[in-house]
Amino acid sequence: xxxxxxxxxxxxxxxxxxxxxxxxxxxxxxxxxxxxxxxxxxxxxxxxxxxxxxxxxxxxxxxxxxxxxxxxxxxxxxxxxxxxxxxxxxxxxxxxxxxxxxxxxxxxxxxxxxxxxxxxxxxxxxxxxxxxxxxxxxxxxxxxxxxxxxxxxxxxxxxxxxxxxxxxxxxxxxxxxxxxxxxxxxxxxxxxxxxxxxxxxxxxxxxxxxxxxxxxxxxxxxxxxxxxxxxxxxxxxxxxxxxxxxxxxxxxxxxxxxxxxx
Amino acid sequence: xxxxxxxxxxxxxxxxxxxxxxxxxxxxxxxxxxxxxxxxxxxxxxxxxxxxxxxxxxxxxxxxxxxxxxxxxxxxxxxxxxxxxxxxxxxxxxxxxxxxxxxxxxxxxxxxxxxxxxxxxxxxxxxxxxxxxxxxxxxxxxxxxxxxxxxxxxxxxxxxxxxxxxxxxxxxxxxxxxxxxxxxxxxxxxxxxxxxxxxxxxxxxxxxxxxxxxxxxxxxxxxxxxxxxxxxxxxxxxxxxxxxxxxxxxxxxxxxxxxxxxxxxxxxxxxxxxxxxxxxxxxxxxxxxxxxxxxxx
Amino acid sequence: xxxxxxxxxxxxxxxxxxxxxxxxxxxxxxxxxxxxxxxxxxxxxxxxxxxxxxxxxxxxxxxxxxxxxxxxxxxxxxxxxxxxxxxxxxxxxxxxxxxxxxxxxxxxxxxxxxxxxxxxxxxxxxxxxxxxxxxxxxxxxxxxxxxxxxxxxxxxxxxxxxxxxxxxxxxxxxxxxxxxxxxxxxxxxxxxxxxxxxxxxxxxxxxxxxxxxxxxxxxxxxxxxxxxxxxxxxxxxxxxxxxxxxxxxxxxxxxxxxxxxxxxxxxxxxxxxxxxxxxxxxxxxxxxxxxxxxxxxxxxxxxxxxxxxxxxxxxxxxxxxxxxxxxxxxxxxxxxxxxxxxxxxxxxxxxxxxxxxxxxxxxxxxxx
Numbered sequence: 001x002x003x004x005x006x007x008x009x010x011x012x013x014x015x016x017x018x019x020x021x022x023x024x025x026x027x028x029x030x031x032x033x034x035x036x037x038x039x040x041x042x043x044x045x046x047x048x049x050x051x052x053x054x055x056x057x058x059x060x061x062x063x064x065x066x067x068x069x070x071x072x073x074x075x076x077x078x079x080x081x082x083x084x085x086x087x088x089x090x091x092x093x094x095x096x097x098x099x100x101x102x103x104x105x106x107x108x109x110x111x112x113x114x115x116x117x118x119x120x121x122x123x124x125x126x127x128x129x130x131x132x133x134x135x136x137x138x139x140x141x142x143x144x145x146x147x148x149x150x151x152x153x154x155x156x157x158x159x160x161x162x163x164x165x166x167x168x169x170x171x172x173x174x175x176x177x178x179x180x181x182x183x184x185x186x187x188x189x190x191x192x193x194x195x196x197x198x199x200x201x202x203x204x205x206x207x208x209x210x211x212x213x214x215x216x217x218x219x220x221x222x223x224x225x226x227x228x229x230x231x232x233x234x235x236x237x238x239x240x241x242x243x244x245x246x247x248x249x250x251x252x253x254x255x256x257x258x259x260x261x262x
Numbered sequence: 263x264x265x266x267x268x269x270x271x272x273x274x275x276x277x278x279x280x281x282x283x284x285x286x287x288x289x290x291x292x293x294x295x296x297x298x299x300x301x302x303x304x305x306x307x308x309x310x311x312x313x314x315x316x317x318x319x320x321x322x323x324x325x326x327x328x329x330x331x332x333x334x335x336x337x338x339x340x341x342x343x344x345x346x347x348x349x350x351x352x353x354x355x356x357x358x359x360x361x362x363x364x365x366x367x368x369x370x371x372x373x374x375x376x377x378x379x380x381x382x383x384x385x386x387x388x389x390x391x392x393x394x395x396x397x398x399x400x401x402x403x404x405x406x407x408x409x410x411x412x413x414x415x416x417x418x419x420x421x422x423x424x425x426x427x428x429x430x431x432x433x434x435x436x437x438x439x440x441x442x443x444x445x446x447x448x449x450x451x452x453x454x455x456x457x458x459x460x461x462x463x464x465x466x467x468x469x470x471x472x473x474x475x476x477x478x479x480x481x482x483x484x485x486x487x488x489x490x491x492x493x494x495x496x497x498x499x500x501x502x503x504x505x506x507x508x509x510x511x512x513x514x515x516x517x518x519x520x521x522x523x524x525x526x527x528x529x530x531x532x533x534x535x536x537x538x539x540x541x542x543x544x545x546x547x548x549x550x551x552x553x554x555x556x557x558x559x
Numbered sequence: 560x561x562x563x564x565x566x567x568x569x570x571x572x573x574x575x576x577x578x579x580x581x582x583x584x585x586x587x588x589x590x591x592x593x594x595x596x597x598x599x600x601x602x603x604x605x606x607x608x609x610x611x612x613x614x615x616x617x618x619x620x621x622x623x624x625x626x627x628x629x630x631x632x633x634x635x636x637x638x639x640x641x642x643x644x645x646x647x648x649x650x651x652x653x654x655x656x657x658x659x660x661x662x663x664x665x666x667x668x669x670x671x672x673x674x675x676x677x678x679x680x681x682x683x684x685x686x687x688x689x690x691x692x693x694x695x696x697x698x699x700x701x702x703x704x705x706x707x708x709x710x711x712x713x714x715x716x717x718x719x720x721x722x723x724x725x726x727x728x729x730x731x732x733x734x735x736x737x738x739x740x741x742x743x744x745x746x747x748x749x750x751x752x753x754x755x756x757x758x759x760x761x762x763x764x765x766x767x768x769x770x771x772x773x774x775x776x777x778x779x780x781x782x783x784x785x786x787x788x789x790x791x792x793x794x795x796x797x798x799x800x801x802x803x804x805x806x807x808x809x810x811x812x813x814x815x816x817x818x819x820x821x822x823x824x825x826x827x828x829x830x831x832x833x834x835x836x837x838x839x840x841x842x843x844x845x846x847x848x849x850x851x852x853x854x855x856x857x858x859x860x861x862x863x864x865x866x867x868x869x870x871x872x873x874x875x876x877x878x879x880x881x882x883x884x885x886x887x888x889x890x891x892x893x894x895x896x897x898x899x900x901x902x903x904x905x906x907x908x909x910x911x912x913x914x915x916x917x918x919x920x921x922x923x924x925x926x927x
Contacts, residue, residue: 060789081793083789089790098782098787101775109779112772112792119768122768122773134572137572138572176790343899348903354645362839362897364895365895366892368891369889370888370892373885487707527719532714532715533711539708540704543697543701
């Protein structure tokens with residue numbers, strides 16, 4: 001953990017967000033901030049509203065109340081396209097890869113906002129479109145190297161094992177060179193070795209690419225090791241907010257979630 | 263004013279026929295989530311088979327009975343050859359498979375019975391009802407009235423079947439949730455065969471009525487297409503919706519043709535129902551009686 | 560053994576991005592072009608051969624419709640195969656192209672024919688965008704309803720408003736003679752070469768598009784549009800672009816259909832069964848594959864001819880008189896059965912089977 005970037009001012013501010021689906025309340029008056037370059041974990045029992053919180057941040061859900069400010073711009077409703085343009089990328093709990101495409105193509109879609117050539121130029125594939133395609137191919141190959149998935153780059157993602165698919169999804173998010181990376185249970189369903197690999201990748205992303213990371217995770221060991229600060233949700237409310245050590249000792253958190261100390 | 267009523271009632275009665283076709287679709291969609299494009303072909307095949315047996319000398323009731331048996335066999339074959347191999351595929355794949363099925367049935371029907379237009383005589387005259395004509399001046403044919411009566415009877419029969427019998431309950435369970443139905447021991451395959459046989463029966467009734475009206479011809483196949491706007495308006499899963507949707511489509515089609523048609527050269531019946539359906543889809547995609555779906559990410 | 564890639568290394572991404580990275584493929588495709596552009600016309604013009612083989616029949620009845628349908632199948636494949644938007648309105652867009660080209664030629668003096676074709680494609684693209692607008696709110700097979708509306712409405716409009724057909728009865732139009740750069744394109748060979756050139760150029764453009772950013776956007780929208788939006792793909796633009804490009808291709812195909820194949824067309828010739836035919840081509844040939852469009856078109860064009868020839872041969876050799884309509888009904892039956900078969904067994908169609916064959920060929924003579 002040497003050479004960590006300096007944690008800066010808040011880059012994301014969630015203010016008093018409330019979200020409900022019909023009669024079901026997902027979030028109630030949640031507020032917290034995320035500082036630049038930090039790794040922030042969101043934890044809580046199942047159904048606490050963690051995924052909903054991520055969905056609100058990148059615009060997939062619209063909260064009934066409250067707002068989210070990213071890089072100083074405050075919004076209540078933003079659509080996912082705008083969020084992507086602003087520099088937010090994410091992964092999903094139930095892998096949201098494009099099954100019909102290869103790993104390489106999936107990662108290339110992550111670069112789409114940076115590609116400017118129009119359809120006619122692409123159809124001709126001479127000069128400008130060609131060099132743009134090759135330029136972004138190089139960037140994507142850097143991500144492929146980083147995640148060590150060269151051997152499957154042409155495989156359709158639907159055929160990959162679960163652990164590799166999760167890595168590819170991370171790759172697609174990284175290909176966008178995001179400022180804020182939202183990871184929804186990146187280690188779900190992984191064994192110990194895969195978790196170690198994924199943890200290493202996440203730390204490296206934070207170190208080398210300087211991305212701010214918000215991650216939802218159930219494995220307490222991972223959360224304590226990786227994160228700088230933690231937010232704890234329970235039944236849609238925030239019940240604790242602080243460093244991993246502070247949160248671990250918080251009696252409300254223990255009641256709601258950790259149960260017996262191990 | 264009287265003219266308006268005549269057109270309206272004419273449209274409603276035509277709509278009853280559409281409802282019958284839509285009914286077949288709803289049955290299959292309710293139980294298996296498949297939009298059966300081949301329903302129109304089934305109507306054609308059922309009618310043609312009946313007429314074929316009649317022309318071989320069988321009395322009408324026997325011919326219809328034989329045709330029903332043939333439709334049952336068709337249902338069995340369809341479940342085995344089309345539905346089972348495609349069991350987990352997305353809706354759109356199953357829809358395309360039923361397009362293939364419809365072509366297959368059309369080919370077999372014409373191969374077996376020839377491609378000529380056949381007349382079908384059910385013994386009900388297509389004449390105006392004198393009593394009604396004399397008292398109200400309205401021109402409504404006996405045939406239409408009988409057809410409406412049969413449709414009403416069929417709907418009642420199906421409603422009773424769905425709501426009061428064990429099999430009907432199983433059908434509703436399968437329509438709701440395949441996995442849960444399997445979990446309580448309902449055999450999906452058996453249910454599907456039953457549903458397709460029922461749809462075959464509805465197709466036979468529809469085919470006989472339409473065939474008596476318009477002659478048994480290949481164009482019957484394209485009834486499937488007319489059913490689409492009916493289902494969109496009424497909702498894909500609702501029997502009531504099929505009836506109401508059919509009536510609305512029938513009535514609006516005729517009224518549009520009579521009142522808007524002359525201004526644009528006529529013939530708007532060919533596309534008016536689809537544009538109507540399109541408008542509906544944009545405003546209320548689940549139809550008047552359908553269920554709202556909420557997708558979770 | 561023959562198809563090994565051993566020794567063919569790519570040392571930069573440009574080489575890896577080539578259309579035909581394997582040398583054997585390059586040879587094969589060049590050979591194919593030589594045969595198509597040079598070999599076939601030469602054979603047709605050779606006096607000895609043209610006595611023995613009825614080249615006019617092969618051009619007019621096989622090669623030309625195959626090429627035109629391949630182009631239309633390409634268009635539909637872009638919309639339905641790549642972008643996942645089911646369309647039953649292909650016939651309508653072809654009709655728009657045919658009638659637009661006819662009207663450009665008729666009403667604009669001195670209009671170059673190729674430009675008419677291109678503009679006809681653009682008109683079809685505009686119509687495509689209009690009927691594609693519902694796709695922003697409707698998905699899956701409900702979208703088929705919108706395209707059905709397009710199919711019925713367009714055919715009706717072209718028949719009813721006789722301005723489109725220069726006031727002829729029932730909307731029949733006779734396409735003008737094709738003149739390209741002052742040279743009359745009349746004979747079957749000439750028409751074949753013109754169509755071949757157009758199709759090759761447009762197929763190449765299509766291949767470039769589907770391999771590039773726009774193709775990836777289409778496939779992303781097809782596979783999971785929520786995720787596509789999150790990644791930053793503009794959904795509305797992508798869907799409308801799919802309709803536009805697809806309709807452009809169908810429009811040009813329609814113009815060629817009228818001008819270089821049938822000569823005389825009417826709106827009723829572009830009805831729903833044409834749309835189904837082209838849908839079958841992409842289901843059997845392979846949805847989401849450029850090669851698949853060609854394979855499917857070839858199959859659908861050749862199967863009825865094959866059945867016809869077989870029926871004739873059987874009649875002759877056994878002295879039977881087969882019932883009329885046997886072939887057309889058998890065609891329906893076989894098409895229907897094949898659709899179900901392909902959807903169940905190999906949803907990616909003949910193109911995928913071809914790919915599997917090539918993979919096996921790489922290992923041949925070893926089994927794995």
